[in-house]
Structures are given as C-alpha cells and as structure tokens.
Amino acid sequence: MFIYYVRLALLSYRRNPILSSLMVLAVAIGIGAYMVIFTLNYFMGGDPIPHKSAQLFHVQLDYGNPSFPDFDPPPQLTYIDTLALLELTSRYPRTASSKFVGVVEPDNPEIRPFSVSGRGNFSDFFTMFDIPFQYGSGWDRSADEGRQQVIVLSRELNEQLFGGIDSVGETVHLHGYNFTVTGVLDNWSPVPKFYDVNNGPFDPIEEAYIPWHLIVDLRMDRAGNTNCWQAPEGDGFQAFLNAECAWIQFWVELQDRTAYEDYLNLINNYAAEQKSFGRLQQPVDKRLFDVNEWMVEQEVLPDETRILSALAAMLLAVCLLNTVGLLLSKFLGKAPEIGVRQALGAHKGSLFIQHVIEAGFIGALGGLLGLGVAALGLEGIKVLMGDLIVSDWMHLNLTVVVVTIVLAVVSTVIAGLYPIWRACNINPAIHLKLQ
C-alpha cells in the first residue's frame, strides 16, 4: 500500500510539476537556510568536550576597582592570585595557562628562524582537556615545579621542524633557550577553543607548549589579553607581576560534587581573606564556571549567528506557510479525483494516509534538495570568512543530515495537515456530477 501511495504521490507531482516544484523549492530553501544556521550554532555553541564539560571549571575572582564606574570583572587572574591558587591545593588536577610568542631557530640552517604562538601551562593541562598525542606525552608534574625546559609541539610545528618524525628527546631552540621535546600533539582543534575563549574563541590552537612558570622565569614575550585596573606600584617586571593585572587563565578539574564543594569552599575562603586585606572588593556572581557555563558567560556565540538564527526561523516559517498555501491549492485541485476514490469506497482514513504520504514525499524531496542548499550555504560562508576563523568543522555531519530530512518531512506534513483534512472532507457527489 505504501508503495502504491508513493506512486500516487509521484503521479500527482507530475500532474502539477510547476506547483509541486515550487513547494519542493520552498521547503528546500527554508530547511537549507535553517540548517546552515543550525550547523553554525551546533558547533559554535556546542559542547566541545561533552564527556568532561561538567567537571572542568574556570576560576573567576572578584576583580575591579570600586572607583572605576562600569568595570566588568576581567575573566582572567592576576599573577599573585594564580600563585596563591596553585598553593591552595594540589588535590585536584589544575592548570594556569597564558599565551606567548617566541622565535624558533631551527638547527637546520636551511630553515630561517620563524615566530610561533605558544602557551605556558601545567602538565595537567594535557590530561584535563584530553588532548591527543601523536608521539610521547606531556611532561611530568615534577617538570612544572622544577621549571624544566621541556616542550610539547603541535603536529604542524613538528612537521615543520622535524619533518613529522617522532621527535621526543630532540632539542628545540626557542627564545634563545634549549627545550627538550616530550611530546607531539595529534590533530586537535576544539571548536570553540573552550580552554581560552578570551583570545579568539575560534582561533587555531597554539604551536608550542612549555611549563607555565617559564613564561616568567625566561621572560617570554607574553601575548593575549592583559587587563589592569590599578597602576603597578613601582617600575619593572616584578612590579608588573605584583600588580592588579589579569592575564592568566585558571582551570581546575573537579570530578564530583564533594570535590566541587571542597574546592569552592577553598576559593571562597581565599576571596574572603583577600577581601579583608582590601582586595577583591567587587563581588562576582559566581567563582567556578563549568565549560558550558563559561562559554555562555563569555558570550562565545557571536551576535551575528544569534541574529541569523532568528531570521532563519522566520524564513523557514515563510517557506512553510507558502507550502501550506500551495498544498491547499493542490489538494483542492484534486477534488474530482478524491471524489472518485471516495465513491469507489476509499475510507477517509486511507485518503488521509495517502495525502500524508504525498505531503511527506514533497517534504523528503525538499529535505534532500535542502541538504544541497545547506552544503552550498556553508561552503559560501567558509569562502566569505576566509582565514578569519578555523572553519574545518563547518560541514554537514550525520546529525545535521538526519535532522534536515526529518525536519523537512515532519514540518511539511504538519504544514499539510489542514489541506489534508480539507481534502478528506470533500463532498464526493458535487465532483462526481461534474465528471
């Protein structure tokens, strides 16, 4: 029976090819446009580390100067507070992290020295964020406090420096110092770059990773956002380190509720203590944010995609209204045929199913074409955006394909319910008379 109804749907399509194609096109454009935005939101606003996002917490403190009007507490931490948090406890995996840039001088004289983007972080960084390694691993915890000159390379940098071989144990000359390679990352490009949303949430990952303390010890050239709300007392680098300047991100992994309560307690006590010293006077809503909360708090999803979401929803509504109107025309135009079928004994139920299938058929065609529209749309956005953001993730995945087809069929059938109901309630006698 199903096959028969599909054949009827096909026949009906052929009878009114222009009207039917118009419907398919409307569904395709509406669904396609919606899917482009859905894909953008799915990735840009999605959970980049779903199995752990509820266990990783970013720490924010009550920063600001009460005499500055409208001062938003910066998302990062000061050097002094970072050292204090590191002292606070080592029960839980945690990492401070900051960006730097440095010049690498390859041993191979054929390759000119070049500049790399880097990150100072703790050894826990690699395990907390489940970063995949191609060779070796992160450094030992002892290397953090021992301030050993060790380095982890991105896959691209290893390619560039060592031709992609297992370079563990090799030496890299960075910023005038020798670093020993402990590991090489595999391909990894989290979207959004959740561990650092303050310096470009859709930027590529860094190329080199070194123990965080070395940023200060070796006076690496810091990069990324720095926000001060009080002038340093005195001059020089040490004065900057002691100043109320936030430039360090701090993440901690808390695996269960008990750990969370325990850590929150420690942080709250620290904040209260600092407050009594006259610091941390501007209260914040929250001190520990998990990955998803943090991305919402930091407004990672651009305004543009949010505006486009609303517009795409309205575009889809227009396309579906269009389809309702056209289906209504089409089904009412079929009145004589429906009259004949009813006169020959067709139940209202089977007429109903027949028309649901016909509407679904149009929806499915629209959905398939919509996939093409969506793929084209994403490709277009990728071309327009160029190298502004990492856009490897911008493609249709299985979820999006399935959602597209299902959404197209379901929405077309729903849009068709009224026309179907009208079609099933046609009085056969009138139309038989006209035959």
Add this chain to the structure above:
Amino acid sequence: MEFGPILRALLRNKLGVILIAVQIAFTMTVIVNAVYIINQRGELMSRPSGTDEDNLFYIRSIGFGQNFNEEVTAADDLARLRQTPGIVDATVINTVPVSNSGSSSAFLLEPGELASSVPSAIYYADHGSLNTMGLELVAGVDFTEADVLIRESSSNANADTVIITQALAEQLFPEGAQAAIGQVVYTPSDQAVRIIGVVRQLQAPWPLWEDIENAAIFPEIVIDGASLYLIRTEPGEQDRLMPMVEEMLGASNEQRILRQLRTMADTREESYRIDSVMTRILSIVIATLVFITAMGIVGLAVFSINRRRRQIGTRRALGATQGSILRHFLVENAIISGMGVIVGAVLTVAFNMFLVQTFNMPRIGWYYIPTGMLALLLVGQLAVIGPSRAASRITPALATRSV
C-alpha cells in the same frame, strides 16, 4: 468600484487570505530588519579612521639572538625607510589603527579621580607618527625628536607630552580643542602629562568600541622585542615598495624575522569582514525571501483563478470588461497584502525591539516601516499581474460550456 463584491469573494476563502497575509507579514519583518542591519553595518564600515589608509602599509620586525639591539635597529631602520624614494614618512608604533588589537587607558583631570576618567586608546609612536598617518593637527604643535622617550616595556613611566584627538579633547575640556592645548591631565597611575596637540581624527584600533574616536599618542618607542613600522608612501607606490622594504630590512640585519607585511586596506577588510559577510548573507536572504513570497502569491493566484474560471467567464458574458477582471484580482491582492503589511509593521517593530534589547543595536528609523510596506505591496501587485492578465483573457464563451 466593485470593492464590496471583491471583499465578499475573499471572505469565502478566509484561510487562503490569512496564509498569504501572514506570509507577507513575516517576509516584511525579515526584509525590513535585514535592510536595517545591512545599513547599520554599512555605516560602521564607512567610518574613516582619520589616517591616509590608501597609502599606508606596515611590517613587524622581531629580533632574536644575543646580539640583537632593538633600539639601534629601530633607529637604523627608520633612517633607511625615510631615505627611500617614494616613502613619505615612517614611524615605529605599538599598533595599527583599525587592526582590532591595541592598548587602552584613561585620562583624569585630577590625580586619583578615577570616577571621572575618560577612556582612550593609546598609541605609542615616535615623532614621525602624525606625518606618517596623515593626521591633521587642528590645534597645538607636532612632536619633535626631543619629545621621544625610549623605554623598556616593563617600565610604566610615560613621556610627559601627549597629542590627543579632537573627540577626546572635547570630552576632557568641553570648551574645545584650543582650550585643551597646554593643559595637564593625569594617567591612571597619576602621572602628569601635558597636551601639546590635538588632531582632527584618529580612531582607536577596535571597530566595535563605543569610544572609538578617543585616542592619544604618546611620543614613545617601547623596547619589547618587536618593532612595528608603519610606512606611508606616495600615491601608487605601495605595490612597488612593499617587497622592496621587506628585502631592504631583511638584508640590513640578519638577527631578526620580518612578519605581517600588510596594507592598511587589507587590515580594514579583515577587521570588518564579519560585517561584510553579514551584509552578503542578509542580501541573499532578502532576495530569496522576495522570490519565495512572490512565487507563493503567483501559485495561489493561478490556483484561485483556475477555480473561478467559469465565474470569470460568466462575469465577462454579463458585460464585465477585461480591465475590470484585471482590476478585480489586483484589488484582491492589494487587500490581502494590505492586511499583511499592517501586521508586518507591528511584527517588524517588535522584532526590532528584540534586536535593540538583546544586541544593543540602535533603534530602526521610522521611515523603514512605510517604505517596507510600500515595497511589499508593490511586490504583491507585480506577482499577481501575470495571473490576473491571464484571467482577464478568459473568454465569455466559457460561461456557456460544460455546465
């Protein structure tokens, strides 16, 4: 005119009318707000930065190795650049206007008075900066070489003179640019600086910053491992000079790498790319929506005419002219579209209020609404004109057939 009969005929098919009207209302909401966003982004993109953007490019020099002396290299590089034929002037500066990256601080009228501080972008550049960027001095004087302070990046002692923009001067001293000259203002670390000049315009580096016209230039060369050279050429010389400058600097000192050889025009394009992408996407949305809605109107009109062929034939047989049949369908569409655009006007304003509240965008101008209404009425009329003309050609003889 046969307004009454048309209305009564419409009421026989309420749902069809509602469908088209709602469709038109949504279409209008999307289109009018999209046009408004496009215009608003266009305004952002067309703001001048105050600099001679067409003739500016820059290059960054990063030193490495023990023997690299940034101060000596910068002085040497600037001398070479300024001697090069075709180059108007060059400066070493901490960042490039419109580049989205830079430094900000604030100025205070009295030391310690943070509450009344005026925020400003800060440029650190040597005495060639005004001439290099092509800034127009409206009051006071330019820097001289003697004003320039060379300092380590870890030091926060500023130079004691500053040149500020007119917008910043007027915020600090409401009497205007001239009144600002010679005045002493304070940095957040309570250091006194004297305003020696005011320039007409120099934008802060961040296109979305609310205080974008507030900027100040300190005559300082900051020693921080890298030097950014901003270079102004004679018109038309840029393409020839860019590779030449890179080669010249590269050859003069091996202990450094050169990066980011770029023009200001490219920098502007990149900083505003999201806006131009948005503009293009919205234009496509508008075109698509107009097409879909128009096609929907055509489809439904063709259908409703086909259903009424015999009635049309009868009217013709009873003496209605082709013109009156044509008019019937045009008026019918105008009534439906009219309802649509009235609802559309309400929805448009509602959606705009959502945009204003959620995204801090300025409110839509009132004239967008009537313009949008007229435009959609016109689209409706154009869409329906084809089917209506076909209807008017239905022969009166049809009335006598087949019944």
